[in-house]
Amino acid sequence: MDDLIRDFVVETLESLDSVDADLVRAEQGPNDPTALVHVRRVLHTIKGTCGFLALPGLETLVHEAESLLMPGAEGPGMASLDVSRLLAAFDHIRAHVQHLQETGVEPILTGIVAAPPTGSDGSKALDLPPAQSYGQVVRVASGRLDQLRRDAFELILVRNQLADIARSVDMPALRAPLQRLSKLAGELQDNVAQASMQRIGDAWVTVPRLVRDIGETLGKDIKVETSGGETEIDRHVLDPVREAIVHLVRNGAVHGIETAAERVAHGKSAGGLMRLSAWREGGSIRIMVSDDGRGLDLEGIRRQALQLGLVGSEGLARLDDDAVVRLILEPGFSTASTVTELAGRGVGLDVVRTVIEQAGGRIDVRSAAGCGVTVEMRLPLAASVVQALIVSSAGQRFAIPQLALVEILRPGSRGGGDIVASIDQNSVLSRGLKVPLVNLAAHFGSTRPGNGPGVVLVCENRGARFGLVVDAVERTEHLVVTTLPLNLQSLPCYAGAALLGDGSPVLLLEPAGFSVAKPAQLGATEPTVEIAATPGHGAKVLAYRSGDQQMRMVALSDIARIEVFDMPERAAHGATAVRYRDGDMPIIASHATELTPGRRLPVLVVENGERLVGVAVEEIGAISDAGVSDAANEMLDIERLIAGAGLEAPVARHNVVLLGLSDFTRELLMPLLENAGFSVETSDQPDMPTLAKTARALAVVVDVDAVDAAFINVLGAHLSGSSGSQPAVLALASRRDASALERAKQISACELVGTFDRQRLVNILKALVQAGGIAA
């Protein structure tokens, strides 16, 4: 088959799924014209492409379907449309396209959906809004994308191995390329992951049509409500669970929701409701499928469980209602008394459970008599790379997804100046809440004592917060996470496993798998807790290790650059400084980092007023999102660090005003002058604010080629009329001709410098500084 036709077939089948849903939406909400507009636009596009690809049969079918839409084209006259007939027409088109997909040729038209007389001539032009413009999209075979994904995983693993080696041996030369590799590997992984993301709504696009068909067959009026369809999830996680979602919906619509008569008899509305919703929670995606039907028959489940031998009578007596409900997830379980074409016998929930668990997720089901059934699935956000904190507890390392954490506290300690929290055996105070604690070592039954007061990882589980106490937070790391081996998937406290840089496996903790008591509101008599303000989510922080071997964080926005310097000999007064950007940059140490001469250290270059200051650290770590990792380690207060370093006051920078320079020349000169230590101001006009600036400047640089006569007159008059100290005036011109000299004279310029002779300009300005003003 021609590639063009192959692509067209794929797109058309996708579009038909979406127009099914739109049509049902339009039927349920006749006052919303957008759905019908979309349906018409899709059909119109398909028809137009058919003409281009010479598919006359399909073109005819689509044209007829368009004609069926005409009654509603004039406005919200949805009632006049025959939706069932339209859906049948779409099915006809779909079958036609599928035949084309399978055989490569169009089928012979054996029956066309009859169009109503009013629209069959096709003469009525459709009033379509302008087509939306989409960005350029390139179709890539999923196999290639998967290979790229695997390669990115491998790269992350290799990067982790290298990072681990670099931690164990002191190889300064390795640091810079390793940081670069880390950055690139992270970006590649992010981009590949982004390419694999898919809207969850894509998995339930066919649901409205499905439910409508079920409703029509069984005489039920069922509406579908969806929310969170725009939530994105890794395609590799979503693909296997699509069928499971549809299966759950089908079960709910067929077995759960009652007929209108039954509902009314029980005081409910005649129409039933299926709800599908998705949202992100911590490191997981939650998908909920619920109905407002009769709920599960608990007595029926108990009887069936006994018959199947899933549980003995004594065991059954001990099960509470929630546990009884969960029996329907056991293999082979069914309570449906009739077999239907629509939903079998209600079997298959064990298959749904298997599918969800194989995708690394969990499933739970709840039922309320007369109110309906809710099935909630928790799926991993991505079956791939997770940014995790590596923590230690009772001598063992664990990983925990950063997304699952709210904040991290060091109880009883004062880090970064302001973090204060109190802790007792069972709770920690955090943001006005008493948060219950789970000690990881104790939870795991370890008898090994912890080291010190520990660190509290505050996690959120179903809206309730709890603190997981570990001994220490070691670092952050990108982990390629795999699902747990089959034998361990029943353990709820683990989300997966991964390999660390040293090759050892690590378990990824699942905060939702720890059951804890609900947090209590803070009592009025209890002390309040202040948590240090941290950069908001979305801001980036950089981790680094200082000389005291503590990992700290610094807001990325506080750093101008990261450089590596060999530490120089200290000056006579004990200060350390390096030559940097034509100036001396003082170097201060972050927390006991040794500035031993000759040591090669990473240096965070920080803008401190008008000077640059270097903060030497032992090792640069990963860049991550603020909000979690920043709280895991102390946030560096750079201003405080510099203020406490006792640096000499910065030398005042000399001000240079650039007047009337073209954009090109300005872009050329500004970085040069700034790097040479000058503070630069610019203006296009010789207005009063600008002229006032010149009074404080070391020099004024005027491009006499670019400014007009009026500019020169105003400036000349101002400078000749000024009293007191005057700035040096330097004229720039591309050619040293008579005209340029004349204009330079008019503004009392002491030098005429070639526009591109930048070094001479810098030399003159430096000479001015040394001379303390206008050069002789």
Next chain:
Amino acid sequence: MSEGIELMKARIGTDLIGLPVGYVRNVFVVEAVTPVPLAPPGVCGLVNHGGRVLCLLSLDRPDQPATGMPGEVLAINLDFGGHAAALRVDDVESVAVFNPLLAGTPDAAVAARWSGTAKRTHLIPKGVLIEIDIPALLEQPIGRAA
């Protein structure tokens, strides 16, 4: 005439077991084991085998942590329908062909001792070889009773 079953013979303590070669990928030396708190009996922990995380199972010492075990730990990499695991053994011997028609059914004592993972028994000159039911082992590892 029934086809023979190829079994890889391995020793666990004083017992000889047989593993159908179709499930055996390779034999390797375990370098480090990550314990799995709360794991069911029979799970020693997680191991890295060629960049893949495997669950290390033990049929005879389920309660003994694999970390810190003296000497080298030998493991057999097993794979059943994409589910892989490593089985800790003390020694690996040759592959031999056995006739299933001559195999016996594990008696109650053997069945209880191997917790449902003993599929058949085969007579060998030095005693009995216990054929392990790999799907049962990988889906529900349970330590052998003492």
